[in-house]
Structures are given as C-alpha cells and as structure tokens.
Amino acid sequence: MGRITLDKVSKSFGEVNVIPPLDLTIEDGEFVVFVGPSGCGKSTLLRLIAGLEDVSGGQIRIDSQDATTTPPAKRGLAMVFQSYALYPHMSVRKNIAFPLKMAGMDQAEQEKRVDYAAKVLNLADYIDRRPGQLSGGQRQRVAIGRAIVREPSAFLFDEPLSNLDAALRVNMRLEISELHNNLKTTMIYVTHDQVEAMTMADKIVVLQAGVIEQVGSPLELYQTPRNLFVAGFIGSPKMNFFSGQEAAKHDAATIGVRPEHLDVSTSEGLWKAKVGVAEHLGSDTFLYVHPEGVETLEDTVTVRVDGEMALRHGDEVWLTPQDGKIHRFDGAGLRIA
Amino acid sequence: MATQHSRAAARLMNAPAVFVLLVWMLIPLCMTIYFSFMDYRPLRGVADCCVGFQNYERFITSSSFLSSVATTLIMVGGILAITVIGGVLLALLLDQPIWGQGIVRILVIAPFFVMPTVSALVWKNMFMNPVNGLFAYLWKFFGATPIDWLSELPLFSIIWIVSWQWLPFATLILLTAVQSLSSEQLEASEMDGAGALSRFTYIILPHLGRAITVVILIQTIFLLSIFAEIFVTTNGAFGTRTLTYLVYQRVLESQNIGLGSAGGILAVILANIVAIFLMRIVGKNLDN
Amino acid sequence: MARAVTTQRKVIATAAAWTIGIAIFFPILWTVLTSFKTEAQAIADPPVWFGFDWTLENYEVVQERSNYFRFLMNSVIIAVGSTVLGLLIAIPSAWSMAFVPGKRTKDVLMWMLSTKMLPAVGVLFPIVLIARFLDLYDTHILLIVVLMLMNLPIIIWMLYTYFKEIPVDILEAARMDGASLRSEIIYVLTPMALPGIASTMLLNIILAWNEAFWTLNLTTTKAAPLTAFIASYSSPEGLFYAKLSAASTMAIAPILIMGWFSQKQLVRGLTFGAVK
Numbered sequence: 001m002g003r004i005t006l007d008k009v010s011k012s013f014g015e016v017n018v019i020p021p022l023d024l025t026i027e028d029g030e031f032v033v034f035v036g037p038s039g040c041g042k043s044t045l046l047r048l049i050a051g052l053e054d055v056s057g058g059q060i061r062i063d064s065q066d067a068t069t070t071p072p073a074k075r076g077l078a079m080v081f082q083s084y085a086l087y088p089h090m091s092v093r094k095n096i097a098f099p100l101k102m103a104g105m106d107q108a109e110q111e112k113r114v115d116y117a118a119k120v121l122n123l124a125d126y127i128d129r130r131p132g133q134l135s136g137g138q139r140q141r142v143a144i145g146r147a148i149v150r151e152p153s154a155f156l157f158d159e160p161l162s163n164l165d166a167a168l169r170v171n172m173r174l175e176i177s178e179l180h181n182n183l184k185t186t187m188i189y190v191t192h193d194q195v196e197a198m199t200m201a202d203k204i205v206v207l208q209a210g211v212i213e214q215v216g217s218p219l220e221l222y223q224t225p226r227n228l229f230v231a232g233f234i235g236s237p238k239m240n241f242f243s244g245q246e247a248a249k250h251d252a253a254t255i256g257v258r259p260e261h262l263d264v265s266t267s268e269g270l271w272k273a274k275v276g277v278a279e280h281l282g283s284d285t286f287l288y289v290h291p292e293g294v295e296t297l298e299d300t301v302t303v304r305v306d307g308e309m310a311l312r313h314g315d316e317v318w319l320t321p322q323d324g325k326i327h328r329f330d331g332a333g334l335r336i337a
Numbered sequence: 338m339a340t341q342h343s344r345a346a347a348r349l350m351n352a353p354a355v356f357v358l359l360v361w362m363l364i365p366l367c368m369t370i371y372f373s374f375m376d377y378r379p380l381r382g383v384a385d386c387c388v389g390f391q392n393y394e395r396f397i398t399s400s401s402f403l404s405s406v407a408t409t410l411i412m413v414g415g416i417l418a419i420t421v422i423g424g425v426l427l428a429l430l431l432d433q434p435i436w437g438q439g440i441v442r443i444l445v446i447a448p449f450f451v452m453p454t455v456s457a458l459v460w461k462n463m464f465m466n467p468v469n470g471l472f473a474y475l476w477k478f479f480g481a482t483p484i485d486w487l488s489e490l491p492l493f494s495i496i497w498i499v500s501w502q503w504l505p506f507a508t509l510i511l512l513t514a515v516q517s518l519s520s521e522q523l524e525a526s527e528m529d530g531a532g533a534l535s536r537f538t539y540i541i542l543p544h545l546g547r548a549i550t551v552v553i554l555i556q557t558i559f560l561l562s563i564f565a566e567i568f569v570t571t572n573g574a575f576g577t578r579t580l581t582y583l584v585y586q587r588v589l590e591s592q593n594i595g596l597g598s599a600g601g602i603l604a605v606i607l608a609n610i611v612a613i614f615l616m617r618i619v620g621k622n623l624d625n
Numbered sequence: 626m627a628r629a630v631t632t633q634r635k636v637i638a639t640a641a642a643w644t645i646g647i648a649i650f651f652p653i654l655w656t657v658l659t660s661f662k663t664e665a666q667a668i669a670d671p672p673v674w675f676g677f678d679w680t681l682e683n684y685e686v687v688q689e690r691s692n693y694f695r696f697l698m699n700s701v702i703i704a705v706g707s708t709v710l711g712l713l714i715a716i717p718s719a720w721s722m723a724f725v726p727g728k729r730t731k732d733v734l735m736w737m738l739s740t741k742m743l744p745a746v747g748v749l750f751p752i753v754l755i756a757r758f759l760d761l762y763d764t765h766i767l768l769i770v771v772l773m774l775m776n777l778p779i780i781i782w783m784l785y786t787y788f789k790e791i792p793v794d795i796l797e798a799a800r801m802d803g804a805s806l807r808s809e810i811i812y813v814l815t816p817m818a819l820p821g822i823a824s825t826m827l828l829n830i831i832l833a834w835n836e837a838f839w840t841l842n843l844t845t846t847k848a849a850p851l852t853a854f855i856a857s858y859s860s861p862e863g864l865f866y867a868k869l870s871a872a873s874t875m876a877i878a879p880i881l882i883m884g885w886f887s888q889k890q891l892v893r894g895l896t897f898g899a900v901k
Contacts, residue, residue, distance in 0.1 A: 085798035099802035347721035354718035365748035433638040444646035450884030565837035601747035612742035
C-alpha cells in the first residue's frame with residue numbers, strides 16, 4: 001500500500017519560504033509527476049516526503065499513519081537519486097543488497113531478491129562490477145534495482161533521467177513506465193521536463209514557487225490548463241499567446257492557441273505572418289513565424305504543420321486558429337471557462 | 338539533509354575538537370599576556386606583578402629588537418623571493434612534456450621531507466664548512482679562497498638552506514596550479530595570436546595568481562617561526578637572530594620571562610597580520 | 626597538455642629538468658653516499674664519488690654510541706601517537722562540519738585554522754611551565770598532545786575537504802535504504818573516506834616527524850626524538866661527516882619514502898584546500 005497524504009505541509013529555510021502550506025493526496029498505485037521549472041520546490045517536496053528534510057509545518061501521512069517525524073529509513077519508501085548515489089566501493093550486487101542487509105534479511109532471501117532484480121533490469125552481466133565501471137544507463141538501472149528489492153510502499157524519483165543522453169532517456173522512460181505497470185506501486189517522480197511528465201504520469205502536479213498550480217491527468221492539463229503558467233508549461237512546442245485586440249474579440253485579456261491548432265495557408269486566413277525559421281523534422285515541420293498586425297506575448301508564433309509542407313524562410317503565410325481550440329484567460333491569468 | 342536529530346549529533350561530534358583547540362589557544366596565550374606585564378625572572382627569584390607596558394617598552398626600544406625585525410624581514414623576504422620565482426620557473430619546466438617526469442618530480446620534492454635539523458647540519462658541515470665542505474673544494478678547484486659561509490655570509494647561508502627546503506613546496510603547489518590550467522585556454526590564446534611570452538604574462542601568470550598568494554602566505558606563516566635551522570647553525574649569532582629566536586633566547590636562555598613574553602605577544606600580532614590575509618583567501622575558497 | 630611537441634624541444638626540456646632535479650636532490654644523495662664512506666674518505670680532497678670502500682661501519686657506530694634506536698622509537702611513538710589522537714578527535718569534527726553544516730560552520734573552520742597561525746614561540750614559556758607543573762616535561766604524552774594540537778587544524782581541514790567530496794546523495798541514499806547512523810558510518814562513509822583519511826594520516830606523520838620547535842624545547846633525553854638526536858651533532862661531533870651522514874640518512878629515509886607516496890595529497894593538505 002502506498003497512499004500518501006500531505007496536509008498543509010510547508011517548508012522554509014530560515015527566512016525563505018520555499019513551500020507555503022500545501023495539500024496533496026497521492027493514491028495507492030498512482031504514478032504522480034511533480035513538474036515545474038527549476039527552483040519551484042518540487043525536489044524539496046519530494047525530500048519532505050522522503051524524510052530527508054524536516055517539514056516546517058503540517059502533516060505527512062503514509063497509509064493514514066502520521067509519518068511527519070518518522071526518520072527516512074522507517075518510512076518504507078525507496079528513492080532513486082539524480083546522481084544515482086550508488087555506493088562506489090560496493091559491487092552492483094552489494095549495492096542492490098544494501099537495503100536488504102540493513103533490514104536484516106537473511107542471506108538466501110537477499111540473494112534471491114537481488115538475482116530477481118538483476119534479471120528484470122538486465123544487470124546480470126555486470127553484477128560483480130563496481131559502479132565506476134558502468135555506463136550511465138547501467139548505473140541508472142542499478143539505482144532502480146536497489147529501490148525495487150525492498151518492495152517499498154512507494155518509489156521516489158528525483159530527476160532520474162537528467163544525466164542521461166537523449167536516446168537513453170527515451171529508453172529509460174519506457175522502462176520506468178513498464179516497471180510501474182508491472183509493480184503497480186505508487187511512484188512519485190520529479191522532473192523539469194514536461195515531456196517526461198506527459199508521457200509517464202497518471203497525475204501531474206504542476207508547481208511554481210512552491211505553489212501547486214494545477215493537479216490533473218496529462219490530458220486534462222493539456223486540454224484545460226487552469227492558468228497561463230500551466231498553459232505555457234505543458235505542451236511542446238509551447239502554446240502561443242495573443243493579447244490586445246485579438247484577445248478582446250474573445251472577451252479575454254489573453255488567448256492561447258497551441259502550435260498544432262493553427263491552420264496554415266499560403267493564400268488566406270486570419271493573421272498574416274512571415275516565416276522566420278522552418279524546422280523540418282520529417283514527420284512534422286515547426287514554423288517560427290513573425291505575425292504582422294497582431295499583438296503577441298512573444299516575438300514569434302510557433303506553428304506545427306504537416307512534414308511535407310515545403311515552406312521556407314521568408315515565405316508569407318496566413319494563420320487561422322481551429323474552432324474550439326482557443327484558450328481564454330482573464331487579466332489575472334486564470335482560465336475563463 | 339539536516340534534520341534536528343542530526344544537528345544535535347553533529348554539535349556533539351564537533352565539541353571535542355572545538356574544546357581542545359579553545360583550551361590550547363586561550364590558556365597559554367592568556368598566560369603569556371599575563372607574564373608580559375610582569376617582571377618575572379625566575380633565576381633571580383623576581384616575580385613582580387605588574388609593571389604595565391614596561392616589558393613592551395624595553396623590548397621594542399632595545400637595539401636587538403630592531404635588528405631582529407630587520408633580520409626576520411630579510412630572511413623571510415629572501416626565502417620568499419627565491420622559492421616563488423624558482424617555483425614558478427620550475428613548475429613551468431616540469432609541466433613540459435619530458436622523459437621521466439615522475440622521477441624528476443620525486444627528486445625535486447625530496448628536500449621538503451628532510452627534517453630541518455638534518456638539512457641544516459648537512460648544509461652546515463658537508464657543504465658550507467670552510468675546510469672540508471664541498472663548496473670549499475669547489476672554490477679551491479677554481480683557485481678561489483674558500484668562504485666560511487656561516488660566519489662570513491650567515492644570513493645568506495640560512496636563506497639558502499631554508500630556500501632549499503621550501504622550494505619543493507612552492508614548486509609542488511604551483512605545478513598543481515599550472516596543470517589545472519585548461520589547455521584549451523592556452524590554445525585559444527595561441528589562436529588569438531599570443532606568443533610564448535604574452536601567454537605567460539596574460540594567461541599563465543594570472544592563473545597562478547591565487548596559488549602564488551597562497552604559497553607566499555603559508556610560507557610566511559611557517560618562515561616567521563624558523564627555529565631549528567638557526568638553532569643548529571649559528572645559534573642566533575652573526576646577525577641571524579630573528580624575532581622568534583630573540584624571544585626564545587629571552588625566555589629560555591636568559592630566563593627573562595616578562596620581557597620574552599612581551600616579545601612573544603609581538604610575534605603573535607605580527608603573525609596575525611599575515612594570517613588575516615591568508616584566511617581571507619582560504620575563506621573565499623570555502624564558499625564555492 | 627595534449628599538444629604536438631617537437632622532439633628537439635622535449636630533449637632540451639628533459640635535460641634542463643633532470644639537471645635541476647639532480648642538483649636539488651644532490652645534498653640528499655651526497656649525504657647517503659657519505660654515510661657509506663670511512664671518515665677519512667668522507668673528507669678526502671678531492672671528494673670521492675662512488676669509488677670508495679662501501680662500509681656499514683658508520684651505521685653500527687651511530688647505533689652503538691648514541692642508541693639511535695631509542696630516538697627512532699621516540700619519533701615513531703610521537704608521530705604516530707599524535708596522528709592517531711588527532712584523527713580520533715578530527716574525524717567526528719570534520720564529519721559533522723562537512724555533512725551537517727550549520728550557519729556557523731564556516732566561522733568555526735576559520736577559527737580552527739587561525740589557531741594554527743599562532744606562533745609557537747608566543748606560548749613557549751606557558752607550555753614549558755604547564756608541562757613542568759603537570760610533571761610531563763620530557764615525556765611522550767606531552768609531545769603527543771602538543772604536536773596533536775599543533776596539527777589538529779590541518780587534520781580537520783584536510784578531512785573536511787575530503788569529506789566534502791563525498792556526495793551527500795550517497796549518504797541520503799543509505800538513510801533511505803534503512804541504514805542507521807551507525808551503519809551509515811560503518812558501511813558507507815568510512816569505506817569512502819578511507820583514502821582521504823589515509824593520506825591525512827600520512828601527511829600528519831610527516832609533519833609531526835619533522836617538527837623541530839617543540840621537540841627540541843620540550844625534551845631532554847627520555848622522550849627526545851630524531852630531530853633532537855640530529856641536533857646533538859651540531860657540537861664538534863658533527864665533524865665526523867660519515868657518522869653524521871649515517872644518522873641523517875636513518876632519520877630521513879622513512880619519511881622521505883612516505884613523502885613520495887603522499888606528494889599529491891600534500892598540496893591539498895598544506896594549502897587547506899585552497900589549491901587542489
């Protein structure tokens with residue numbers, strides 16, 4: 001079981017209030033991703049749950065037990081660190097067995113579990129090597145192995161993929177998702193990468209400056225972002241924002257249209273624009289265009305078009321937002337339903 | 338990571354070190370300060386408290402004080418000049434690709450590990466002795482009159498001996514600093530058209546700046562209290578009496594504790610002036 | 626530096642470096658050579674280089690006449706004793722400051738360093754007085770304590786910089802893995818810190834071995850280490866070059882070898898981490 005409840009949890013370092021009182025419930029078996037720009041307090045929040053930091057106020061409950069002052073070792077949680085935090089002087093086998101040894105498990109059971117983890121994570125060939133002799137991806141697997149052997153009530157991941165190269169990151173992302181599907185254990189995953197959040201999460205928690213901006217499933221956040229921040233943060237490429245007259249036409253202070261919801265034509269449309277850069281990815285083409293006579297929050301508007309569309313720098317295009325895909329925000333940046 | 342529990346444990350673990358250092362620093366120092374205001378000469382059975390700043394006055398106005406300060410400055414300055422300049426050059430040389438670099442490094446570093454009494458005696462007897470020393474043979478070989486180094490050029494001789502001991506220290510630290518200079522930076526400057534000399538002046542020297550400062554400060558701290566080298570060579574004679582040695586003589590040889598203690602306090606103040614600068618640099622380093 | 630270098634330049638640099646290296650090392654080499662000569666050969670004019678009758682006589686004489694072995698044991702006891710005592714006090718201290726830094730940690734570290742700056746001569750008489758008062762003058766324990774206190778700031782600083790390099794993540798991982806403070810120290814911290822502790826130990830033994838202010842001023846006969854033993858050769862006895870050389874060789878050989886092993890760590894230790 002792994003139901004984690006945060007009740008008015010707050011954290012301050014001296015004078016600095018990193019996390020104002022915050023409520024959050026993580027259901028058993030859920031894959032929850034904390035996402036936000038760096039310094040938003042997502043890692044701190046994870047460390048509060050882990051018990052590596054003391055809370056300044058509020059209560060943390062794990063399976064309805066008050067765990068606010070329980071030391072990390074007793075919370076039954078396992079953590080995978082950004083740096084992997086493998087013990088450099090121990091072999092892979094000893095690394096994975098360490099939590100079991102600490103729990104005083106008997107030798108035979110330890111070996112059984114380590115062998116199982118090694119098999120699941122494809123580590124059998126490296127089991128007697130030291131972490132220093134492993135590649136980034138292998139180290140990552142060892143760190144995960146060390147976490148799963150304990151059969152914790154929840155896994156905590158602190159930006160585990162940020163030290164891997166792009167290709168490996170995609171692989172590991174899939175592996176972690178698969179692991180969650182198999183184990184069905186609660187996972188809390190911290191990242192600044194909204195792609196990771198979108199692809200892996202059952203539930204995304206968007207944080208900014210220690211405040212929860214929105215909680216919801218990936219599609220909820222994509223379809224109905226609660227405010228400008230979430231709208232801009234979730235989705236790639238970023239949502240385009242228009243202000244001034246165009247927004248006023250929709251009775252809003254700002255309107256937002258995602259790049260994939262803008263139709264492009266070379267002959268007619270709502271807004272005239274000039275192509276700045278065209279990125280041809282094959283499947284898609286991203287156009288960064290300079291609109292003319294429209295007020296936007298940024299200099300360029302991003303448009304996602306079909307990969308076959310052969311537009312180039314300097315071409316003139318017309319943009320038209322698709323029906324029902326316009327997000328409206330009021331003067332305070334909140335979504336207008 | 339710090340939770341309440343670990344904080345308390347940490348304080349407890351740090352306590353013994355803080356305590357012994359506090360005792361070590363405060364008690365003897367307070368005693369010295371106290372003695373410095375006394376007329377305390379145990380051999381004559383005099384122990385009068387208190388004579389105000391009389392000891393300081395007498396210590397500072399005595400001719401031996403000024404000459405000892407001058408000797409100290411010349412000695413420390415001379416050693417610093419030799420070791421820093423020599424150290425920079427040697428570090429640059431050892432940084433070049435050479436055959437047997439490791440062995441040369443070992444040869445160069447060796448004198449630093451020789452205990453001060455040994456190096457002083459070996460130099461004094463086997464090299465600087467006017468009759469049997471190697472230098473005497475060398476001088477005779479070239480038809481010159483051998484020099485009695487320690488009585489004719491005593492200050493220079495001690496500077497020489499101590500420089501020999503400390504040159505490895507300066508070289509080792511500066512070599513470490515030179516090696517931490519990225520070769521890309523040098524290559525970039527080469528692409529920018531800098532010749533060997535400009536590379537040294539504008540890239541290497543500024544890069545070494547901090548290491549040089551550290552070398553100067555640390556050596557100064559140690560050199561201000563040179564003792565054994567003087568003790569076994571000239572015993573403070575022939576104008577080689579430094580402030581440290583003068584205080585030592587007042588305290589232990591003539592047993593004028595009051596006067597010696599006043600001198601000791603002056604030495605502490607002098608060392609602290611240097612220490613402040615060193616601490617600033619070390620402290621800055623602690624932040625990053 | 627990974628740069629193409631002409632062979633010619635490398636030859637010149639090699640020649641220069643070797644010449645200077647041998648020149649700097651020469652006094653040590655000469656001392657070792659002389660220790661194997663007879664007294665007559667030691668002061669022969671012109672000096673003999675290698676073509677002499679190698680003899681171990683000097684070493685025997687030095688041991689017999691001045692009981693070299695006793696001084697050596699004193700040096701070992703004092704150097705090792707002060708180092709071990711220092712480590713016992715310094716390890717918890719450095720550990721706590723490196724891993725549980727508080728607001729005042731930096732100030733405490735700086736203050737500790739400042740005690741090292743205190744010139745020994747400033748506290749010479751009080752220490753002598755205290756030693757006599759406690760009836761500890763010329764004892765091992767006195768020198769062990771005094772040298773430990775002298776070098777404690779260096780030990781703490783060196784350990785601190787080593788501990789600082791151990792990622793906090795790993796200790797936290799151990800905590801998450803259920804390790805108690807004790808198991809954390811035994812299974813994770815100590816094995817990782819061992820290389821650092823070893824080099825700190827080595828450097829401190831060297832410093833204590835060569836310390837020549839307190840060892841000369843706080844001992845007479847019983848606890849006198851090799852520094853004092855050699856200083857006794859400053860009397861006319863020093864004119865026996867071969868014996869002086871034999872005594873010197875024995876006094877520096879162990880530490881020279883240790884020093885060569887620890888040269889990399891030396892920089893960090895002696896600059897309080899300011900140069901790495």
